[in-house]
Amino acid sequence: MSSALINVPARAKRGEIIAIKTLISHLMETGFRYDSTGVLVPRNIITDFVCTYNGEEIFRAGFFPAIAANPFMIFYTVATESGTIVFQWAGDNGYSESASAKIVVE
Amino acid sequence: MNVQVSLSRWLALTASLMGVLVIANPTLSAEIASADRRSDYEFMRRDTQAMQDDDAANPGMLWVLEGETLWNARAGEANKSCADCHGDARVSMKGIASVYPSFDDKREKLVDLEARINICRTDHQNAKPLPFESKELLALMAYVARQSNGMPIKSNTDVRLKPHINAGQRMFYGRQGQLNLSCAQCHEDNWGKQLAGNKVPQGHPTGYPIYRLEWQNLGSLQRRLRTCLSGMRAQPYEYGSVELIELELYLMWRARGMTMDTPAVRP
Numbered sequence: 001m002s003s004a005l006i007n008v009p010a011r012a013k014r015g016e017i018i019a020i021k022t023l024i025s026h027l028m029e030t031g032f033r034y035d036s037t038g039v040l041v042p043r044n045i046i047t048d049f050v051c052t053y054n055g056e057e058i059f060r061a062g063f064f065p066a067i068a069a070n071p072f073m074i075f076y077t078v079a080t081e082s083g084t085i086v087f088q089w090a091g092d093n094g095y096s097e098s099a100s101a102k103i104v105v106e
Numbered sequence: 107m108n109v110q111v112s113l114s115r116w117l118a119l120t121a122s123l124m125g126v127l128v129i130a131n132p133t134l135s136a137e138i139a140s141a142d143r144r145s146d147y148e149f150m151r152r153d154t155q156a157m158q159d160d161d162a163a164n165p166g167m168l169w170v171l172e173g174e175t176l177w178n179a180r181a182g183e184a185n186k187s188c189a190d191c192h193g194d195a196r197v198s199m200k201g202i203a204s205v206y207p208s209f210d211d212k213r214e215k216l217v218d219l220e221a222r223i224n225i226c227r228t229d230h231q232n233a234k235p236l237p238f239e240s241k242e243l244l245a246l247m248a249y250v251a252r253q254s255n256g257m258p259i260k261s262n263t264d265v266r267l268k269p270h271i272n273a274g275q276r277m278f279y280g281r282q283g284q285l286n287l288s289c290a291q292c293h294e295d296n297w298g299k300q301l302a303g304n305k306v307p308q309g310h311p312t313g314y315p316i317y318r319l320e321w322q323n324l325g326s327l328q329r330r331l332r333t334c335l336s337g338m339r340a341q342p343y344e345y346g347s348v349e350l351i352e353l354e355l356y357l358m359w360r361a362r363g364m365t366m367d368t369p370a371v372r373p
Contacts, residue, residue, distance in 0.1 A: 005171070006162075
């Protein structure tokens with residue numbers, strides 16, 4: 001499964017407020033459900049998300065079982081300088097995923 | 107005594123006549139006039155519509171991306187990819203999903219999009235068919251159907267489809283299941299009315315496979331139909347059965363001319 005869809009504007013003016021959108025493929029199994037044979041399905045969720053902009057942390061989120069599958073997030077930051085925005089997700093069973101996007105600030 | 111006998115005979119005759127009338131005119135519900143046809147999209151809340159409209163927010167796009175990867179990946183003993191025969195899907199698959207289900211010449215039977223993909227796998231890639239509702243099959247369907255986005259559903263004029271369209275239509279208007287319901291009772295007689303948290307749509311399959319929020323997953327039209335059937339407390343037909351494909355075909359024929367919006371998001 002292609003796991004992440006990132007949307008960051010390729011170009012922005014210095015000081016502009018930009019929207020960042022992330023969509024990640026994940027089951028987000030709550031740990032409260034039973035399968036057809038009556039066995040509890042173990043929890044399997046994303047627990048942490050961190051976004052860094054040229055190495056500096058600009059956004060962090062904790063995820064919980066009530067969050068739907070394939071979580072979508074939108075958050076905002078100020079375009080300060082050209083560089084790379086890195087996204088990292090971590091979760092149960094050693095789950096780890098990352099993605100990055102370039103931005104040019106003029 | 108004689109009077110009673112003749113009365114019961116008369117009742118039996120009347121009942122059988124009524125039966126004949128009902129059979130002869132199964133379309134008690136009127137087909138929706140083309141001016142009144144609405145995509146299921148129009149019955150959704152604005153937030154769900156916004157989720158579908160934004161490719162960065164539409165979860166179905168995860169499957170479209172995966173489908174693109176699979177399209178170009180070699181598979182099976184023939185070690186061929188879809189692209190090795192069909193080239194760029196953005197060109198070769200344009201409008202293809204809008205004419206499915208269609209009639210397969212070689213097998214002389216009705217096939218829908220998932221059947222077509224699996225025929226390609228077994229005949230040309232020497233690969234195992236993908237299981238129904240598997241991520242891989244849904245991803246390929248989503249990627250292929252995406253290429254018809256914005257195009258009208260075509261009215262397939264193949265005469266060999268006619269008996270299948272008729273069979274699908276009979277199923278659409280026929281009552282079934284413990285609740286003794288027909289598809290038409292909801293989707294023609296009561297569309298637009300509230301059913302639990304959502305409005306009853308007209309049931310036009312414009313955007314399959316769909317990302318259904320209730321499923322938290324992508325799913326095919328066959329899955330949707332099976333879900334409807336179990337809601338009617340009818341025994342759902344098996345995946346890949348001719349009955350389901352005939353119903354798919356009838357629904358596509360009924361939605362002819364409407365714009366495709368794969369991958370659609372539905373509540």
